[in-house]
Amino acid sequence: MNYETVIGLEVHAELKTKTKIYCGCSTEFGGEVNTHTCPICVGFPGVLPVLNKQVVEYAIKAGLATNCNITPVGKQDRKNYFYPDLPKAYQTSQYDLPICVGGYVEIETEDGPKKIRLTRIHIEEDAGKLLHDFGEGTLVDYNRGGVPLIEIVSEPDLRSSQEAHTFLEQLKAILEYTDVSDCKMQEGSLRCDVNVSVRPEGATEFGIRTEMKNVNSFRAAVRAIEYESKRQIAVLENGDEVTQETRRWDEASGKSVPMRSKEDAQDYRYFPEPDLVNIVIDDEWVARVRETLPELPQARIKRYIADLGLTDYDAGLIASNKKLAVLFEETVALGAKPKAVSNWILGDVSRILNERDIELDESKLTPQALASLIELIEKGTISNNAGKKVLPDIFDGCDDVTKLVEEKGLVQISDDSALMEIVTQVLADNEKSVNDYKGGNERAIGFLVGQCMKASKGKGNPQKFNELLKQNLG
């Protein structure tokens, strides 16, 4: 029997506010343990929360960028459970009146565009972090406690790991463009829980689902979905029933393992947070936020294809990464040809980023340097290969590309008389090839160009050599 996989995602994104959701502590990542803390975010007796308005603003922005309805009155609720990383033993979150409801994200699939519906987007506080590797016992770092999050909940509209991956990429791009989250996976500022079920193809009822936690990258999401879907199919094929449960994804072993069953599900005893008042969002506020929305990825893709002549594929790749898109647009604005810029960005620039395992903003590559590199190649001042050679230096912060290629001796000899000397010498030294060419073997010219390049130590312009050789052999 063929099965269909049904996937819903819950994505947590840390918001980019300077301060935490209910106190004035810094949200900066990587501070000394327990230094970005105060009595409020560590839940000392008697403290009270005060909502950071920017958090609501970012949630509204994320909601508008994903076509959500913004609630006129939002409420915050307490989700009660005991865990040492949760200092108050309740997480302040939103239960029945989230900031955003409805909405969708459009993704490209093999069968064309598809709308993935969003159930809701709500605001909540992050928990602290347990540190297990300090001798005996466990320590807690509350720096992350109280960092604002939005939780984006999708409907079970995704049908494959590939769709889930595209959705996550698209969502990440939206959060980056709207500037509400850094989306730094390695710092945990974007995390997701994955709900998976399977059903026989053509069935209308959903199968029994499991929820997977600890999915910390898009790659992990894809693997987790594929693993879990196979596991569930095997269970069904075996004539058994899938157990509704929460499972933990173990990236190292590539397996999901049971965490707790439905019967053991925690009762969070949600109730309205009495220390906070309702969040009132008027039309004017929504309109003001709407005005700040940037051009979103879908619109960008369309523009790159229609106005800048990129292929669908290239446009999609560039537009779904804000940093690449910004580099692309700024380089094009400096006069470089879009196609050439796109090739460089998706080719060697991406390759170096991957090799170095860094994000674009961690390099010193500037649009100016990339534009002048492309210009030097277009003008024939340097070869394409020479361009590839200097790119790592440009990544390291060298922005005078003209000087760089001169210093490295990569400037091509384009002066006809200098090239002519070499051509004459090569023709004299390679009688056989000359005769081959004259005898009709056109390929011999390639060998001769190669010899010219060798003689010029790679600095001659191969195009020019080709022309000069043909003239002399003609």
Added chain:
Amino acid sequence: MELYTKTAHELHKMLVDKDVTSVEITESFIDRINEVEPKVDAFIATTFETALETASKADEKIQKGEEISALEGLPMALKDNMSTKGVATTSASKMLENYVPPYDATVVKILKENNIPILGKTNMDEFAMGSSTETSYFKKTKNPYDLQRIPGGSSGGSAASVSANEAVFALGSDTGGSIRQPASCCGVVGLKPTYGTVSRFGLFAFASSLDQIGPFAKDVTDAANIFNLISGHDSFDSTSINMEYPDYTSSLKADVKGLKIGVPQEFLGDGINVEVKNAILKACDNYKALGAEVETFSLPLTDYFIPIYYVICCAEASSNLARYDGVKYGYRADKFSDLTDLYKKTRSQGFGAEVKRRIMLGTYVLSSGYYDAYYKKAQQMRTIIRNNFADAFKKYDLILTPTAPTTAFKMGEKIDDPVQMYLADICTVVVNIAGLPGMSMPCGVDSEGLPIGMQLIGNSFAEPTIFRAGFAFEQAGFSKIPLPTFKNGGAN
């Protein structure tokens, strides 16, 4: 006459006239505490040294000819559930026996800014849960009128300290009557202000939507001055009300002509002690004599007040007290095998019986499957009750009731019967449910010489009306009762 017998406004005048210094006043209270505290046990801890330092600061200001505020330099007592930086704040619980807060509550900041000497931290029911101060982990506070009786609760230490002249005034907190009921038992004035008028920042939460800090005072004038001091908007408390706060002393006019006072007949029926009832009826006559219009009316749903109150307060408490888990501060069980064991042992050993009872009740009413039947229904009832009061205040300027159904009961009398104990708050809890201001002041004594309190309930923000009516009653001499006698000592 000893300095410690005087009211705050009398002492303020003496300070301004340089008849006395703040240090002298503070020393007078310290002497008094040393004298009567062994009988009363109002304080969990005293802070005489810093109190005297603060007094000196006030004196310096006076000597320099600088103006001082109404309560500057006048020593007070603070309920031990308000966060004081560097001084243990325990909520009378083993859980926080050694907890020293790193920050000051907003009200404590105000006290410090005004150079008000804090004599010590007063005893209370554990986490403010109780009506007799008997659930304190540390000690039992005695009623200065009869040392075998309770001072009321939960702010029993604060009430007793003012009653026994151990402090000019005190601050307490009131979640369902915890200021008014002990004020009634100890024969002093106690105000539970309108919800949101005094910052809760730094008050160790019991039930967030009901808790409110308020004053204990020797008379209505002092109460108005204290309320002037502590009320106001605080950006650290999201439920704090941002409005123009009037000068509450300007309402101290002994004139109640035409004032309409309603008396709910339900609070004069069964369950109210006859002597208390008679004292309230006499107070009604007194108000009539002063020119007010007094009539009885029916306040619906009174049978539901206690259940609604306990559903809401326990629900919130179960969540508010979850942070006491042995991980970050406070008590931690000595031996535990794993995380769950740490939680169970810490909380089993650190909390007393009443606190545990309320945490369990609250956990139950919030549980999936019970939420709608209990918590949600209680919240709906809360709205209805608010509306009923709004209707009543269309007809009346004030509502007059007994503060408590009886005078101070004997220690141990109700401690093993939670329901009887909860009924001690029958007249007060609804004021918190509706977020209204309520003030208790003496209106007589019973045949045993124990104070009887009357409660004046106003509409939201109607503290001025309450102060005016209370002041008129006081000026006419109707609130005058004998001083405490500290009788029946040594027999406990």
